[in-house]
Amino acid sequence: MADIVAPAYRTIPIIPALIPGAMEGKGPFVASEKINEAIGFPGQLVEDWHDKAIAKMGELLNKYRSFRVFMDACVHCGACTDKCHYFIGTQDPKNMPVARQDLMRSVYRRYFTIPGKLFPKLVGARDLTREVLDEWFNYYHQCSECRRCSVFCPYGIDTAEITMAAREILDSIGYGQKYSNEIIGKVHKIGNNLGLPGPALNDTLEGLEEDVKDATGIDIRFPIDVKGAEVLLVTPSADFFAEPHIESLIGYAKVFHATGTSWTLSSLASEAGNFGMFIGNYDQLRKIALRIREAALELGVKRIVVGECGHAWRVAYSFWNTLSGVGGGAGEVDRFAQMLQKQLDHRYKQPTHICEFTWDMIERKALTFDKSKNDKHIITFHDSCNVARGSRMGDLPGGQFEIPRNIIKAVANNFVEMAPNTTREQTFCCGGGGGVLTDDLLELRVKGALPRMEVLKQSVDEHGVNFMATICAICKAQFTKVLPIYGFDRKMVGGVHQLVSNSIELGQK
Amino acid sequence: MASIVFAILFYLATLLFVVGLLYRIGTYARTPAPLKIPTTPAPTTTGGVVLRMTREVVFFESLFKSNLWIWGLGMMFHASLALVVVRHLRYFTEPVWTWVAIAQPFGMYAGITMLLGLLGLWGRRLFVERIRYISTPSDHLMLLLLIGIAASGLMMKFVAHTDVIAVKGYFLGLMHFNVQVLPSDLLLVVHLSMVVALLVVFPFSKLLHAPGVFFSPTRNQKDNPREARHLSAWAAKLESEKN
Numbered sequence: 087m088a089d090i091v092a093p094a095y096r097t098i099p100i101i102p103a104l105i106p107g108a109m110e111g112k113g114p115f116v117a118s119e120k121i122n123e124a125i126g127f128p129g130q131l132v133e134d135w136h137d138k139a140i141a142k143m144g145e146l147l148n149k150y151r152s153f154r155v156f157m158d159a160c161v162h163c164g165a166c167t168d169k170c171h172y173f174i175g176t177q178d179p180k181n182m183p184v185a186r187q188d189l190m191r192s193v194y195r196r197y198f199t200i201p202g203k204l205f206p207k208l209v210g211a212r213d214l215t216r217e218v219l220d221e222w223f224n225y226y227h228q229c230s231e232c233r234r235c236s237v238f239c240p241y242g243i244d245t246a247e248i249t250m251a252a253r254e255i256l257d258s259i260g261y262g263q264k265y266s267n268e269i270i271g272k273v274h275k276i277g278n279n280l281g282l283p284g285p286a287l288n289d290t291l292e293g294l295e296e297d298v299k300d301a302t303g304i305d306i307r308f309p310i311d312v313k314g315a316e317v318l319l320v321t322p323s324a325d326f327f328a329e330p331h332i333e334s335l336i337g338y339a340k341v342f343h344a345t346g347t348s349w350t351l352s353s354l355a356s357e358a359g360n361f362g363m364f365i366g367n368y369d370q371l372r373k374i375a376l377r378i379r380e381a382a383l384e385l386g387v388k389r390i391v392v393g394e395c396g397h398a399w400r401v402a403y404s405f406w407n408t409l410s411g412v413g414g415g416a417g418e419v420d421r422f423a424q425m426l427q428k429q430l431d432h433r434y435k436q437p438t439h440i441c442e443f444t445w446d447m448i449e450r451k452a453l454t455f456d457k458s459k460n461d462k463h464i465i466t467f468h469d470s471c472n473v474a475r476g477s478r479m480g481d482l483p484g485g486q487f488e489i490p491r492n493i494i495k496a497v498a499n500n501f502v503e504m505a506p507n508t509t510r511e512q513t514f515c516c517g518g519g520g521g522v523l524t525d526d527l528l529e530l531r532v533k534g535a536l537p538r539m540e541v542l543k544q545s546v547d548e549h550g551v552n553f554m555a556t557i558c559a560i561c562k563a564q565f566t567k568v569l570p571i572y573g574f575d576r577k578m579v580g581g582v583h584q585l586v587s588n589s590i591e592l593g594q595k
Numbered sequence: 596m597a598s599i600v601f602a603i604l605f606y607l608a609t610l611l612f613v614v615g616l617l618y619r620i621g622t623y624a625r626t627p628a629p630l631k632i633p634t635t636p637a638p639t640t641t642g643g644v645v646l647r648m649t650r651e652v653v654f655f656e657s658l659f660k661s662n663l664w665i666w667g668l669g670m671m672f673h674a675s676l677a678l679v680v681v682r683h684l685r686y687f688t689e690p691v692w693t694w695v696a697i698a699q700p701f702g703m704y705a706g707i708t709m710l711l712g713l714l715g716l717w718g719r720r721l722f723v724e725r726i727r728y729i730s731t732p733s734d735h736l737m738l739l740l741l742i743g744i745a746a747s748g749l750m751m752k753f754v755a756h757t758d759v760i761a762v763k764g765y766f767l768g769l770m771h772f773n774v775q776v777l778p779s780d781l782l783l784v785v786h787l788s789m790v791v792a793l794l795v796v797f798p799f800s801k802l803l804h805a806p807g808v809f810f811s812p813t814r815n816q817k818d819n820p821r822e823a824r825h826l827s828a829w830a831a832k833l834e835s836e837k838n
Contacts, residue, residue, distance in 0.1 A: 104724055149829060151628040152812045158619070159807030162734050163669065164719065164726035165661035179728050188729065201733070201799050209800075210731030236634045238661035240651065240669075241804055242813035244634065368629065372833065404631045404820045408830065415823040422834045423824055435821050475634055478818055483636035511636060512660075 090529050092572045093175060095540050101168040108178035113224035115264040115526045124271040125370065128260030135259040136214055140197050142258045143251075147198065149368075152247040157194045159241040160184060166235040166245075171514045172228050175533030180225050183235035183245040189221055190248050219261065226252040227263055228530055230520035231364065231397075232471035237511055249520070250366025257365055265524035266361045273374055278323035278357035287356055290326050298336055304592050306336075306343045308351070313385050315350035316431075317342070319440075320358045320378055320402070321393025322559035330580040331562055334394050337583025340590050341444050345452045349391075355381035358398035359559070363405075364521035372409045375401065379410035379426055388431040391438045394581050396470035396558030397519065402437045403477040412437055441557060442479050444586060445489045448496050459589040460498035463553040466545050467491055467501070467582075468538065468565075469513035470558035484510075490557055490582050497589045502549045505541045514538045516556075518564025531564060532571050539572045546574075555582050598777040601787060602769060608794040615798025616806065623810040627827035637818035644817055651814055664719065672712030672741075678705035679748075686759075686766045703752065710745040713738055737800065740789055747786040757783045 096102070119129030132138060147154045166183035168174070173181040180186060188210065195202030195211035202211035212218055231246035256262055272281040282290070291308040298306045309315065319342075325335040342349045355378045362371030382390055390412055392402045407413025411423030414432050418424070430436045447453050467490060479485040487510045494501050508514050517534030545551040556562060556579060565579035638644050650656040655673075658666045682702025684695045717738045720730050751757045758778040768775035777783070796802065809815065 101725070104728060148626060149629065151623060151626040151810060152632060154626045155623055155807045155810045155812075158801070158803040159811065161801045161804050162726070162729050162731070163658070163665055164723065164729065165658050165665055167725040167729065169661070179725070182725060182729065184729050199799060207732065208736070209733045233634060236813050238657055240655050240658040240661075241808045242634060242651075242657065242811040244632065244813050247632070368830070369833075372830075407820050407824050408630060408826055411824070413821045413824060415821075417824070420824065420826075437821070476632070478635055478637075483639060483818060486635065511634075 090532050090571065092539070093533055093536050095536075095543060099537075099540060102174060102177045104179040105177040106179055109172075109176045109181060109224070109228060109530065110178070111224065112228075112529060113527075114227045114522070114524060116223070117262040117264045117267040121264060121268045121271060122257075122260055122262055125267060125274065127257045127262055127267070130260045132260050135219070135261070138259045139214060139219070139255050140193075142255045143194065144198070146251050146254060147194075150247070150251070152244065153251050156187070156241075156243045156247060157191055157198075160187060160191065160243055163240065165238050165240060166243075169235050169238050170229075170245075171232075171234070171517060171537045172230070172530065172534045175517070175536035176228075176530070180221075181228055183239075186225055186229060187243065187245055187248050189218070189225055190252055193218065219256075222252050223256055223261055223263075226256070227522060227527070230471070230515045230517070230522055230534070232515035232519055233475040234471065234512070234515065237475065246520070250363070252366075253364070253521075254366040257367060262365070263521065265526070266364050266521040270361050270365070270370055270374070273357055273361070273377075277353060277355075277377075279359050279361065280323040280326075282323055282326060282356065284353045287326060287353060291351070294332070294336070298339070302592060304343070306339050306592075308335075308339055309349065310351040311353055311385070312348075312350035315348045315385060315387055317347055317349035317389045317391050318355070318378075318382055318385055318387040319349055319351055319391050319393060320355050320381075320398075320437075321351070321440075322359050322395040322398055323357045324559040324563060325393055326356075328559075328563065330566070330577070330584060331394075331559055333584035333587055334581030335583075337581065337585075337587035337590070338393060338440055340587055340592060341440075341447065341453065341583070344590060344592055345447050350385060350387070352381035352385060354384070358392055358395045358402065360398060360401040361521060363397060363401055371401070371405065375406055375409040375412075378406070379412060382412065383426060383429070386429065388429070389434050389438060390430070390436060391440055391443050393440050394557040394559065394583060396472035396560060398559075399439055399557075400472035400476035403439070406437060439479050439489075441489050441493055441582060444583070445480075445493055448493065454591045455497045455586075455589040456591055457497060457499050457589055460585055461500070463498060463585070464500040464502065464549060464551045465494055465498055465553045465555055465585065466504050466542070466549075466551045467494060467509075468504070468516070468554050468556040468561060468579075469509050470556055470561050471513060471515045471519055473557060474511055474513045487511075490555075493582055494555055494585060497585050502545060502551060504545050508537065508541045514541075516558070516561040516564040517568065519558075519560050523560050523564055528567075532568055535564070535568045535572070539568070539574075542574070543572075552578060553585075554579050555585060556580075557582050597779050597784065598765065598774055601777055601791075602774045604791045605769060608791045612794040612797055619798055619803055620806050620810075623807065627829060628812045628816070629827035629830045631816055631818075631820040631825050632812050633816040633818050634813040635818055637816065639818050641817060644815060648809065648814060652808060665716075668712050668715040668719070670712075671708050672716060675705040675709030675712060678702045679709055679745075686763045687770065689763075689767055706745060706749050706752065710742065710749065713742045713745060717742065733800065737796075737802075740793060740796075744786060744789045744793065747782050747789065751780070751782050751786065755780070755782055
């Protein structure tokens with residue numbers, strides 16, 4: 087990693103010139119036979135990969151309206167061409183959203199449309215060759231599925247959907263990515279992405295209780311597997327030991343403590359993340375989500391709260407009700423969903439984001455803060471892509487932007503925004519989302535962080551910002567790694583509940 | 596002779612256009628959307644979705660956020676095209692509907708702005724490096740086809756008039772399966788041939804963006820996944836298989 091340097095900031099953020107082939111052959115490691123087979127994929131590239139891949143593509147075209155419509159609707163207008171952080175950082179034209187889509191669309195046209203069958207050259211259709219397949223593997227793992235391009239597309243074409251389809255096809259022929267597939271194996275085998283087994287988790291939590299007692303003098307509990315608790319907290323496993331993630335976990339515990347909420351973690355559902363989404367595989371997405379349902383039923387909880395994790399919140403908010411029935415509004419005859427939904431307390435949103443929980447408590451005046459405890463920080467907020475463009479908080483569209491900011495303003499005195507076309511729905515991905523948070527893609531990650539680092543630098547220079555809050559485990563891990571390469575202190579990034587933890591008043595209530 | 600050939604061509608092209616488009620739309624409608632994927636912030640009600648879609652289709656809202664050049668030129672072309680189509684309704688109605696009559700002069704100037712919009716879009720395709728990179732030969736040809744239609748139409752209006760009364764008689768005749776005589780002007784033949792080509796190409800090309808946008812799940816879905824359970828037929832089957 088030593089030879090990877092940060093690209094230069096653009097003095098005026100102009101659209102970069104194209105450097106064809108800049109990121110060719112810079113894709114991730116291929117999954118081993120063992121990793122693939124553990125989650126039911128062929129171990130290595132199958133003999134008849136060509137026919138299998140085309141058949142899989144046909145299957146997906148019939149299963150996903152998004153995929154089918156997006157293959158047809160693009161007019162090559164160019165609206166998305168300068169919107170991807172990976173294109174901006176790498177200048178590789180195949181990292182422009184439309185060009186990334188066209189790697190797939192060219193094959194779609196050749197095999198599934200009449201003009202592509204008759205006049206391939208004319209409409210840019212290509213046979214699926216080994217070179218094309220390798221190109222898929224390379225460039226569909228240089229997309230973080232952040233959906234920024236979909237905001238700007240006049241037809242709402244979401245490259246994430248096409249990336250997911252591509253990864254699903256690649257997995258089905260034994261050509262998957264090591265990082266994501268290995269992690270999915272760990273969730274099934276051990277229960278979380280980091281492979282933290284139950285006993286180790288219990289030890290960690292006990293240790294945490296002692297640490298927090300030492301720091302605050304108060305008994306803050308980190309309960310696990312408590313039957314009959316009101317709240318089940320499902321959080322990314324990085325929260326259990328990674329820095330700065332753990333500071334937010336302490337924050338959640340303090341909020342639960344201060345509001346007298348009975349809560350529990352679950353060793354069965356010790357992971358909010360769901361890499362099934364990253365690889366576009368519905369079965370995996372569903373299987374991983376069902377662990378939360380199972381834990382909720384077993385523990386008999388009334389509420390399910392999700393910790394600070396971007397893609398996990400997208401899956402929880404947008405997909406859990408569909409996948410596992412964690413939500414509301416199931417029909418009378420929907421026995422599968424009713425079984426769980428009867429148990430849940432529908433005075434609250436199911437599932438609830440931890441920020442919704444905390445903000446609700448702040449609004450009810452159930453929490454008090456000594457805001458001066460955060461005075462050493464001049465804080466800005468990085469909207470995480472999946473929260474911003476794939477979910478919501480609260481009752482109104484855009485609550486996912488307001489609620490975390492409201493919390494920060496309630497617990498700290500110094501808050502400033504970054505440049506407006508890089509926040510809220512137009513936020514830039516941290517560069518590490520969507521299954522690319524792995525060291526074999528470090529060059530991509532560093533370059534993809536460029537647009538965010540540029541505006542961070544701007545707010546550091548103009549406002550003296552020294553803390554960038556975010557509510558995503560991947561953002562936190564990615565920035566911790568990338569900030570120093572851009573000359574910032576790695577401790578600049580942290581969670582919203584880390585700030586809550588700093589200033590919350592406990593005890594004497 | 597030309598009258599018969601064009602009659603056959605128009606009938607076939609129209610048939611292909613209608614059947615092809617209906618088939619495509621049928622495919623879009625039949626294909627399930629198993630997951631909630633609106634690009635958020637998204638409206639939470641059906642009324643909100645209708646408004647979002649209207650803003651998207653009428654004002655190209657997302658494109659406006661993206662790039663004012665593409666938006667401006669695209670808007671100029673599409674709005675002009677709409678007016679030009681309205682203007683052409685006079686060839687198919689007798690008596691001409693009042694609102695079509697009112698739109699006539701606007702439609703005439705719209706022909707010019709349509710051509711300018713198309714030339715602007717083509718200019719971007721030729722000279723902006725990123726857009727040149729993503730363009731296929733068919734992207735250029737599609738623009739040339741539309742430029743050809745607009746230019747030949749304008750020529751008939753401003754340079755070499757054709758017998759529009761006879762043209763109208765011909766199309767009214769076609770609508771009643773009664774083939775009349777079509778004036779044998781070169782410009783008219785060129786103009787109509789290209790329109791036939793456009794009709795034929797439509798259901799097989801990127802022109803499907805027109806119906807496609809209405810089926811785009813990122814734009815047409817309500818943001819209410821916690822309040823209502825969204826389950827596609829194939830996903831529901833997974834539940835009946837086990838637990």
